[in-house]
Amino acid sequence: MSILPTNRTPRRPLFRLVSLASLVVFAGCSVTEIDQSNDFANNGRDATALKRDTLYLKESLPPGLPMxxxxxxAGLQQHIAYLNKISDKTFLLENTQTSVADLKQVAQEIGQWLVDPTKQPQLIAHQLAGQDQRGNVQITGYYVPILPVRHLPDEVYRYPLYRKxxxxxxxxxxxxREDIDFNSALAGQGLEIAYTASLVDNFFLHVQGSGVVEYEDGERKLLSWGGVNGHAYRSLGxxxxxxxxxxxADISAQSIRQWLKDHPERNREMLSTNPSYLFFSEGPEKPVGAANVPLTPLYSAAVDPSVIPLGSILLAQVPKLDAYGNLMGHEFRLLLAQDKGGAIKGPGHIDWYQGIGEEAHVHAGQLKHFGKVWLLLPKHPAPAKLIAQ
Structure with a gap:
């Protein structure tokens, strides 16, 4: 979930000759094709798009990419380093097949294009089916918060963040979650990393998956994803x-926080509806994703690796929001599939990384709208070498 600033114009990337479809979107939608919680006015869903039965729809690459x-x-170099570390294998994505070698080829061609934009990448765009089989993918946002903590508990800072x-x-x-947060199921095991002043802050840190904590002496540490308890994830929103x-239509990180603040007597009831619980590890200085490379604000994305392999490069039509979180249109952007998350499942949802701190929090909090996503693959793929595992 995400939020936009109240006094800042949304950042726009530089485009180079992008000849793409119209950015006009349609508000109409059908509750039979998308989850009812996503069926709100001006949600960015194109209800007139072609319906298909396959995970990917092969399309020609537009004549220009967003620069x-x-x-x-810098993120692309980390991306290539990740691909160079893993063994080549084939990914069978329902009606589409690719490999690590293909993903390397895409990254290299885009890298060459960045150096010399006259050399257009020889790529094919494969559109993801989306939540409704019409290509509409919900694009939410995530960020890395900065949370004040204490090394030892006191009367205010008494809610632990745990190792696995x-x-x-x-x-x-x-x-x-109920047993851990309200029945002290992990007490006495020496798993506490730090103590916060709010279980609600802990809950949102779990949803984000990582965060920077700041101790009373000014020391900062990055807490990264350290595993989960294995219980099913349930969206509080x-x-x-x-x-x-x-x-x-009003659901956002802000509105959820406000509701919890207004109903403290119901916090246990509501927080416990999501039994999934995230544990942390004290990681490197920069936030890293599931691909174990530093995340790049506004370019990294969390995906379901069963439909989008980690190491892929995506062309995405992402929502543009005004200062109040209202959809103004869409813009095209290249994204790096470098992360995954417990709530990111199937072809209907990706999570777009917004950065660290409050400004990123504002951007991330209101993102919940639909866009479109294309997996970029080589026009001339490498021969398959290994069977998918």
Whole structure:
């Protein structure tokens, strides 16, 4: 989930001769094709798009790509370094097949194009089916918060952030959120990394997957994803919509936080509806994704690797929002598939990384709209070498 600043014009990338389809979007949508919680006015969904039965629809690459800024080039080098570390293998994506070698070729061709834009990459765009089989992919945002903490608990800072435990119950399971946060199921195991002033802050840190904590002495550490308890993820926003507590058009990180602030007596009830619980590890200075490379603000994305392999480069039609979180249109952007998340499942959702701190929080909090996503693959793919695992 995400938020836009109240006094800042949304940043726009530099484009170079992008001859693409019209950016006009249609507000109409059908609750039979998308989740009801995403069916709100001006959600960016193109309900008139062609319906298809396959995961990917092969399309010609537009004559121009959106030219990224310099930060993308640094992210691309990390991307290539990741691809160079993993063994070649084939990815079978329903009706589409690719490989690590193909993904390397895409990255190299885009790298050459950045150096000499007259050399157009020889690529094919494969459009993802989306949530509705019409190509509409919900694009949410995530960020890395900065959270004040203490090394030791006191009367205010008394809610622990935990490392992953080693002890499981007789059935081989870790405790649920309810048991951990409200029944002290992990107390006494020496797993505490730091203590915060709010279980709600902890909950949102779990949803984001990583964050920077700042101790009382000014020391900062990055807490990265350290595993989960294995319980199914349940969206708190969806729960509040279904209970009639927040209208689906108004759901955002801000509105959820405000609801929890206004209903402290119901915090345990609502937070516990999501039994999934995230553990942390004290990681490197820069946030890293599941591909174990530093994330690049506004260019990295979290995906479901079963439909978009880590190491892919995507062309995405991402939502442009005004200062109030209203959709103004879409813009095209290259994205690096470098992360994954427990809530990112299937072809209907990607999470777009916005950066560190409050400004990124503002950008991320209101993003919940639909766009379109294309997997970029070589026009002349490399021969398959290994069978997918």
């Amino acid at each position: 990224p800024d310099e930060s993308f080039q 435990p080693t002890q499981r119950d007789a059935e081989g399971n870790f405790p649920s 969806k729960e509040l919509i279904e209970r009639g507590e927040i209208d689906r």
